[in-house]
Amino acid sequence: MRMKLFMVAVIAAIGTVFCSCDKKTGITPSSIFSFKLDGAQYQSNATEAYVTDTVYAGRKTLVLDGVTNNFGHHMELMITFPDSLKAGTYTEDVEMSLMNIQEKEPGYLGKNIKVIITGINSKHAEGTFSGVLISGETEKPLTDGTFKIVIY
Template identity: 65%
Template sequence: MRIKLLLAATIAIVGLGLSACNKKTDLAPSSIFTFKLDTISYHSNSTEGYLTDTIEAGKKTLVVDGVTNNFGYHMELMVTFPDSIRVGSYEAGAEMTLMDIQQKAVGYVSKTIKINITSINSKHAEGNFSGVLTNGDIEKPLTDGTFKVEIY
């Protein structure tokens, strides 16, 4: 009887340990895409990063694409590299958009944007960004921008 109890307790402890390990890996987000536009903070809960070819031969573009958790806004940050894919600061070829998915408000596009890529390779990219977005009539400062994405 004691052997059966000991065996059941051992199986339960091992099962709890294995399920706890799986939960730990689920807690860490693999991608981050956040910024502040004027006084409002935006955080993407569904973020993707990818490299794509441009129409101009030999140019690559990094795209960081996201949607806020309430599906209210679509956020997209892009930088076209002038020569090779590498870390550095980019203004020329850099773009940012923030669009209301439900079209209840006017969207914003970059008037000026500076993207600092601090790390990039074929599997991930990370950095920060800031600038000014406009909806055609109103300009708002974009601050505290940061991204860290897996590249697909």
């Protein structure tokens, strides 16, 4: 009898916990990191973003790191801030790369990348970017770049 009573109490406690939870509390916000390269859409389905201190420059760098949903490409955008993390337009110390994970094609590196950060704090950042990616002699336009990310 005691065991049945104990089991009923445990089940009731578990039910109370699940029923009283706010459904929005446990949800991890998703991040958006996407762009078009020469008209082809690239979107990260596994994006990580973090701020790091650069040892060489002694400045903060925001790193957006992502992988497309088919694990075909790795994409990365890095913005090193001249002084502090703040909204603004950045063209200096901006790096962008797009690499084929299976090495079926050469990778691309950024040239003349322009980032407009419309909002940033210690937990979130959002903005747009554009420019040109190059691979050897090949140059392709990068357009419609956008990010809205959670910083870890």
